[in-house]
Every structure is written in C-alpha cells, then in structure tokens.
Amino acid sequence: MFLVLGGCSHIGPGSVAVDRFDYSSAVADSWKQQTLLNIVKLRYLDMPVFVDVASVVAGYSLETGGSLGGQVSSADAVQGNSVLLGASSKYTDRPTITYVPLTGERFLTGLVTPIDPKKIFGLLxxxxxxxxILGLTVDSLNGVRNRSAVAGTVREADPEFLQVLQLLREIQVAGAVGMRVEEDKSKGQIALLFMRSNDITPDIQAKQKMLRGLLHMPEDRQQFVLRYSPVRGEADELAVSSRSLLQILTAFSSYVDVPQEHIEDRSALPAFREGEASSARAQIHILSGKDKPRHAYVAVFYRDYWYWIEDSNLAAKRALGAVMLFFTLAETSGNEKAPLITIPAQ
Structure with a gap:
C-alpha cells in the first residue's frame, strides 16, 4: 500500500503555490534590508556592498516504504500466529541559492554615472x-539647485527649485506637460519635454508661464530638448543635472537618525544642524535605537544599533522603493565573470 501511494503522489506541483510566493517575499525583504543597510553605512563612510540573488533551485525528495510480514504456526507449536506491519517515510527540502556579488567596472560605472534624464522624465x-521623482534624482534644473548632501555638508534647495517642483506637479496632473523620444540622424535618440497649450485652463497657462520664468525658459517655445548639464544651456534646452545612484543613496543617508555617541566619537558624519531641513526630516526619517522595532517596514542591525523605517512613514517607504527602482535604471549589472557564492541550505 505504501509503495503504491508513494509512486502516485506528486510533491512538485503543490510546492509551486507555496514556494513561489515565499521565495518572492524573502528576496524582496532582503533587497529592502540590503538597500537600507547601505544607506546607513554611507553615513559612516563605509563602502556600500550589493549582493544579488542570481538563482534559487529548490530540490525536494519524498521517500516512502512499507513492509508486511507474518507467520502461521502449526497447532502444536509453541509460538502462535503473528502479523508484522512496518512503514517508513523521508522528506527532504534542499534548496540551492546562488549569490552574485555586484562588482567590476560595469557595476562601479553604473553606481557613479548620473542617471539618463530621459529615463527620469520617462517615469514622469x-x-x-x-x-x-525629481526631488530624489535631480541636483539642478537649468541651474536652479536642489537640496544636496555631500561629505557631511547639507546644502538646502533654492526656494525657486521647490516652486518648480510644485508647479511641475500641478501641470502634470492637468496633463499639460509630457515627454517624447525622437530619432535624429546625427544625434541619435533625443528626449523632448513639451508643454501643451491647447485645451488647458487659464490657471494652468499661468503656471506654465511662471515655471518658464523660474527656469529661465523662453515663453514662446512649447518643447525643449532634455540635456544633461549642471548649468543652463541653449534657449531650446532644459539642462538637467541628474544624480548618480551613489548620490541618491548619499542624499537619502542624510535622513538617518545617527546615535549621539557615534556623532561624538566621530565614527559617523554629523547629523542635521538644529532647524535644518525640518520639513524634509519630518517626511523621510530613518530611526535608530538599541531595541529591535516592533512595527517597522524594514529594519537592519548595524554597529550595535537597529535602524528602521516605520511602517506608518509612507514618504520614507515610497522613497526607499524608488531607490530600488533607480538601481535598475542605473544599469548596475555586475560583471558576467563575477565570482559566485553558492550556499546549500540544508
């Protein structure tokens, strides 16, 4: 009976519904933790290290066996009749997970190279x-500067930049701004930012005019070529000084609540000066403490402290998710010949 049941059962199909989602959740959670850990490490001037999960091979085996024995004795035998039953089973779950450290020239280039403005505005x-999106990925627009955090020094955004972001958002909601990519025989693909002038309300038209004024863009033009540049270019261009992934991570690290003892022993970069960036700090805040948090969206342990993002902090959760998306946009694929670390989990 046991031999028949063992030959007819299938454990593979039933494992798909469970393992697919369990492994997906585990990889997603570890990716969030790895990203947060590297953000925290940058406040300590520690090198960020990324390890990708290259493959997960789940191996299962089910072994069953049974035995049936007995003895029929004669009428005058000392021992009586007997029946012996036996059964055994063995279940083995032995996944093999392959990790790929992201290293090499291609990875480093992707880490420090500014993200293509075409990809940034494509997200819009x-x-x-x-x-x-622009608040996280852009250092300046036509020379109007965003908030920046470099080597422990925080430079606040120009007031005009904050107005530009607000106006762009309102014009975007009204559907009066867009982007398209065109082919140029000599220049290849070029990205064009255009502002729609037809079928829009006077209020949106006024905001478009105000946006052009803040960015020093001519009022009679409806489309502008997106160019990477830290300074303002030609009249028909919108100069975008986009950030690299490393710059985005560094800017994010300025919101880490570093323990005071690490500030005093100078093992970490200084925290905000009092009153500095209070509005941004209230929105994006990475907390720290000795005890493991109970209601954290993601938490990591580093240098004897826990660092976490509260599950109720929607702005910080959205920003962390965007950083993970930018990691894909930055084309940080590791070297194909990178070493593999394979750990059998038994």
Whole structure:
C-alpha cells in the first residue's frame, strides 16, 4: 500500500503555490534590508556592498516504504500466529541559492554615472509624481539647485527649485506637460519635454508661464530638448543635472537618525544642524535605537544599533522603493565573470 501511494503522489506541483510566493517575499525583504543597510553605512563612510540573488533551485525528495510480514504456526507449536506491519517515510527540502556579488567596472560605472534624464522624465510620463521623482534624482534644473548632501555638508534647495517642483506637479496632473523620444540622424535618440497649450485652463497657462520664468525658459517655445548639464544651456534646452545612484543613496543617508555617541566619537558624519531641513526630516526619517522595532517596514542591525523605517512613514517607504527602482535604471549589472557564492541550505 505504501509503495503504491508513494509512486502516485506528486510533491512538485503543490510546492509551486507555496514556494513561489515565499521565495518572492524573502528576496524582496532582503533587497529592502540590503538597500537600507547601505544607506546607513554611507553615513559612516563605509563602502556600500550589493549582493544579488542570481538563482534559487529548490530540490525536494519524498521517500516512502512499507513492509508486511507474518507467520502461521502449526497447532502444536509453541509460538502462535503473528502479523508484522512496518512503514517508513523521508522528506527532504534542499534548496540551492546562488549569490552574485555586484562588482567590476560595469557595476562601479553604473553606481557613479548620473542617471539618463530621459529615463527620469520617462517615469514622469508613466505617472510618477514629478515633485517626488525629481526631488530624489535631480541636483539642478537649468541651474536652479536642489537640496544636496555631500561629505557631511547639507546644502538646502533654492526656494525657486521647490516652486518648480510644485508647479511641475500641478501641470502634470492637468496633463499639460509630457515627454517624447525622437530619432535624429546625427544625434541619435533625443528626449523632448513639451508643454501643451491647447485645451488647458487659464490657471494652468499661468503656471506654465511662471515655471518658464523660474527656469529661465523662453515663453514662446512649447518643447525643449532634455540635456544633461549642471548649468543652463541653449534657449531650446532644459539642462538637467541628474544624480548618480551613489548620490541618491548619499542624499537619502542624510535622513538617518545617527546615535549621539557615534556623532561624538566621530565614527559617523554629523547629523542635521538644529532647524535644518525640518520639513524634509519630518517626511523621510530613518530611526535608530538599541531595541529591535516592533512595527517597522524594514529594519537592519548595524554597529550595535537597529535602524528602521516605520511602517506608518509612507514618504520614507515610497522613497526607499524608488531607490530600488533607480538601481535598475542605473544599469548596475555586475560583471558576467563575477565570482559566485553558492550556499546549500540544508
């Protein structure tokens, strides 16, 4: 009976429904933790290290066996009749997970190279909020500077930049701004930012005019070529000084609540000066403490302290998710010949 049951059962199909989601959740959670850990490490001037999960091979085996024995004795035998039953089973779950350390020239280049402005504004075209995406990925627009955190020094954004983000968001919601990519025989693909002038309300037209004034863009033009540049270019261009992934991570690290003892022993970069960036700090805040948090969206342990993002902090959760998305946009694929670390989990 046991031999028949063992030959007819299938454990593979039933494991798909469970393992697919369990492994997906585990990889996603570890990715969030790895990203947060590297953000925290940058406040300590520690090198960020990324390890990718290259493959997960789940191996299962089910062994069953049974035995049936007995003895029939004669009428005058000392021992009587007997029946012996036996059964055994063995279940083994032995996944093999392969990790790939992201190293090499291609990875480092992707880490420090500014993200293509075409990709950034492509996210806006896909529906992402302009003020949120540009606030994380852009250092300046036509020379109007965003908030920056470099080597422990925090430079606040120009007031005009904050107005630009707000106006862009309102114009985006009204559907009066967009982007398209065109082919140029001599220049290849070029990205064009255009402002729609037809079928829009006078209020949106006034905001478009105000936006052009803040960015020093001519009022009679409806489309502008997106160019990477830290300074303002030609009249028909919108100069975008985009950030690299490393710059985005560094800017994010300025919101880490570093323990006071680490500030005093100078093992970490200084925290905010009092009153500095209070509005941004209230929105994006990475907490720290000795005890493991109970209601954290993601938490990591580093240098005897826990660092975490509260599950109720929607702005910080959205920003962390965006950083993970930017990691993909930055083309940080490791070297194909990178070493593999394979750990059998038994």
């Amino acid at each position: 075209q896909s529906g992402y909020a302009a003020d949120f």
